[in-house]
Amino acid sequence: MLRYLGKRFLLILPTIFVPLILVFLLLRLSPGDPAGMMLGDQATAEQIAALRNQLGLDQPIWVQFLFWIRGIVTLDLGNSIFFREPVMQIIPRYAGVTILLAVVALALAVLIGVTLGLISAMNRNKPIDRGVVTAAVLGISLPEFWFALLLIFVFAVTLRWFPVAGYNPPTAGLIAFGATIFLPALALGVRQSALMTRMMRSSMLDVLNEPYITTARAQGLPESTVIGRYAMRTAAMPVITVAGLSAGYLLGGAVTIEIIFALPGLGRMLVEAVGRRDYPLVEGGVLAISLVLAVLNLVIDLIYAILDPRIRYQ
Amino acid sequence: MKLTSTLRGGLLAGASLAILAVPALAQDFPQGGTLRIGISQMAPSPDPVVTTFGVNWATAGVVCEGLFALDESWTPQPMLADSFSYGEDGKTLTVTLRDGLNFHSGAALTSADVVASLNRFRESAGIGAAFKGAVSSISAPDDKTVVFEMASPSPIVPGLLAGTQAVIMSSASLEGASPTEATRGLDCTGPYTLAEYQPDQGVTMTRWDDYAARSEPTSGASGKKQAYADQISFRLMPEASVRRDSLITGEIDIANELPSDFYDALQNDPNTEAVVVPNNQSLTVVFNTREGVAADVNLRRAIYHALEMEPIMLASVGNPEFYTLDPSWIPDPNSFWYTTAGVPEGFGTPDPDKVTEYLAASNYDGEPIRWLVASEQYQKHFLTAITASQQLEEYGINVEIVESPMANYIQARADAAQMDAFSSFLPTYVDPTSIAYLNASYPGFWEDPEKMALMQEIATTIDPEARKAIFEKIHALAYDQFPFIKYGTESNMYGIRQGVGNPARIPSRSGDYYNVAPPAN
Structure with missing residues (x-):
């Protein structure tokens, strides 16, 4: 197991560095530069050139690359060109919001997906099953931004249950935090919940036909024990895979939701940083996301072993 | 001196006409409450000197002031300046500062602060470069006097100094700042202090009780600043539809920069109004x-x-x-x-x-x-x-x-x-x-x-x-x-809640939130 872990940690390095190098090159090779964005649309070419020189952006790309590599190795990601603050301080500030959003969205997706999938499987071919399947297809098909605007219209504008936009951190109190995170998390998690519903339904139907379930029922075990103790545990495996994949999707897909609901998250910050050509901040953001995804995938693999004793790591 | 009076007459004539044409304020409003404004974008820093994107100057426009300010006819009028005069050859502009002015930090405003602020401004992009081209040096012969030396006779300096980028900050707050390096916060003289600036969330500004307002009637950014609201709050809402919906639900009082498509929705709601600024x-x-x-x-x-x-x-x-x-x-x-x-x-x-x-x-x-x-x-x-x-x-x-x-x-x-x-x-x-x-x-x-x-x-x-x-x-x-x-x-269209007092309806009043009253609750 430890050997496996060591190998996986080694594999994390290229997983992180390949996208980072790509981002470094793409940013520098694409048109547009931070100096022009800093000074604004009334600046002259001479003023922009002077600032480029001051920021070291007129250095050859390989010199910039060497400085960048040195920064990565020494864990000094530099200062944001716009915020003039260390990237290592800025990223956690924004990442916290995105991680909270993704966690709540994932929790909602699992809750909704597992519950509806189970209900659907237990009522196969009945109207409730058909209703759930139809809702799941709709959930997968709906664009997130549209669903987000629909949620705002219904729950914020019409019913006035939630604020339209904005963010209260958990330190403002659970209710205040919940009020600002619920709609964004629901909008973000709806597609994943639909996927999980279908996965859970299909998996549960397979498991319910397994001989060991028939045996358990023949032994006179209560249905709740058969489902909860035997069927659910096996049926949950594919759902965990989807949940793991969803975590990455939710982290990456939070951008649109963060913009619509005005949440100060990493996704929105990254989009703005790309727009401003804030190279160090974009690179730091990509590093953070790559790191989280790589660790997340490792954790999911390890959870498999806990849930399914047949899995052994070499 | 004839030169001085001609110039001054010209500068002030527009103001007089504007005051005649548009009453300064139709009515007075009580002080109190929070004016909540939904905005579309924010800069990483509130410092207006480091960027020429005008949309990012809104905070400084409320918190800070310059030597001059524009009235409703776009004519520069004295703001921190008490008086100004040109030398006989027209190549020297002498500005005398008002008495008793302080920064939010409590420090007294002196001509040294003006020189420090404007020397930084003249090295910045945009209008700063035009100012640099017109003015060869700025000096402070005493605490209340600032002298601008010009290469040739020029009347344009008051106009250049009436823009938001030419605001005066305390020289202490400029330490470590440069034309491209922003200040930490804004230590200025305006009617509101900068309480909080969170680049991806919003801004909170609190009325400064020690503010020394001018006595002249309000006209654009010039004259008396009313400071009706206890607090002015900018809330960042990049999506226009979210700003509209927040206005309709009463989460904000003003929704900036709305597309004209939203006109009917705001006019049909009894609690909101679409303001069209032609x-x-x-x-x-x-x-x-x-x-x-x-x-x-x-x-x-x-x-x-x-x-x-x-x-x-x-x-x-x-x-x-x-x-x-x-x-x-x-x-x-x-x-x-x-x-x-x-x-x-x-x-x-x-x-x-x-x-x-x-x-x-x-x-x-x-x-x-x-x-x-x-x-x-x-x-x-x-x-x-x-x-x-x-x-x-x-x-x-x-x-x-x-x-x-x-x-x-x-x-x-x-x-x-x-x-x-x-x-x-x-x-x-x-x-x-x-x-x-x-x-x-x-x-x-x-x-x-x-x-x-x-x-x-x-x-x-x-x-x-x-x-x-x-x-x-x-x-x-x-x-x-x-x-x-x-x-x-x-035209520009933005939305307001019913009850917002004295909203801007002409372009020269853009951003004068200190003269806008929040709706009474």
Whole structure:
């Protein structure tokens, strides 16, 4: 197991560095530069050139690359060109919001997906099953931004249950935090919940036909024990895979939701940083996301072993 | 001294007219409450000196003040300045500061702070560069006096110092800052202090009880600042629909920058109002006059006469009530500089005979005009470009629209080799010398010798009427050479909750939230 872990940690390095190098090159090779964005649309070419020189952006790309590599190795990601603050301080500030959003969205997706999938499987071919399947297809098909605007219209504008936009951190109190995170998390998690519903339904139907379930029922075990103790545990495996994949999707897909609901998250910050050509901040953001995804995938693999004793790591 | 009184008379005449035309305030409002404003974007720092993106100056416009401020006719009036006078030769401007002024930090405002702030400003981009060109040195002979030395007699300094970038900050707060390095916070003299600035969330400003207001009637940013609200809160809401919905649900009192499509929704809601501010800014296309296909003046003339402005403005703005076909570069008719000098007969109507005549006189042989558009940020600019290009195609003038993000757009248009034209806009400026399009180093690079001579003349002429006459010559010259073409003037629309007191309804009041009262609860 430890050997496996060591190998996986080694594999994390290229997983992180390949996208980072790509981002470094793409940013520098694409048109547009931070100096022009800093000074604004009334600046002259001479003023922009002077600032480029001051920021070291007129250095050859390989010199910039060497400085960048040195920064990565020494864990000094530099200062944001716009915020003039260390990237290592800025990223956690924004990442916290995105991680909270993704966690709540994932929790909602699992809750909704597992519950509806189970209900659907237990009522196969009945109207409730058909209703759930139809809702799941709709959930997968709906664009997130549209669903987000629909949620705002219904729950914020019409019913006035939630604020339209904005963010209260958990330190403002659970209710205040919940009020600002619920709609964004629901909008973000709806597609994943639909996927999980279908996965859970299909998996549960397979498991319910397994001989060991028939045996358990023949032994006179209560249905709740058969489902909860035997069927659910096996049926949950594919759902965990989807949940793991969803975590990455939710982290990456939070951008649109963060913009619509005005949440100060990493996704929105990254989009703005790309727009401003804030190279160090974009690179730091990509590093953070790559790191989280790589660790997340490792954790999911390890959870498999806990849930399914047949899995052994070499 | 005659020189001084002439200039001063000219500067103040516009203000008097504006005060007569528009009552300062229709009624008074009680102090109290929080004025909550939904905004579309925020800069990483509230410091206005480090960027020329005007949209990022809103915080400084509330918290800070300059030596001068613009009134409703766009005329500079003293703000932190108590009085000012020009030397006999017109090359020295002496400003005396008001007594008893303090910064939010408690430090007294002295001329040393003014010198530190304005020396930083003169090294910054945009208007700062124009200020540097006009003023050779700034000195502080005593605590209350600031002296500006100019290379040649020039009346433009008060106007340049009335902009938001020329605000005065305490010299202590400028330590570590530079023209490109922002200050930490804003230690200024305005009616509100900066309580909190969170770049991706919003701004909170609190009324400063020690604020020393001027006694003159309010007019634009000049005169008495009312400071009705206890707090002013900017809330960042990048999505326009979210700003609209937040206004409808009462989460904010003012929703800035709304598309005209939302007009009916706001007017149909009993609790909201769509405020249309006419004559806000001109929509334009600027040509590369230095090199490339558009450097051919006859082609530019042909383009002007080929365009029909009404469909262009309609496609861009979407509603005929939100624009006018006004040829003046100065969009606000209240401005002293408003003129239609040199505009050919029948502005906005195509003239096929002239198109044929000018195309024949040009060297144009059908190559595409590379037309830059930052379509993501300025959808309206894309729509003007696409409509204009369709009209031009009818005459065999080909356009290649180059859409790009803002960062690429700014970089590409600064390089004369990369573009032939770009979509843009033109607000009302305090003085013609500040108009970016007329700066020969600004993209477009209009370096015509006659224009350069006129610009030099207007920069050094003192008498306002004589300056206006020179500006009319420049205006007419541009309507002959077409370094840029104006399609029309668009309005600005924003939304307010019922009960918001004294909302801005003219462009010169943009951003004067200290004179706006929150609705009573």
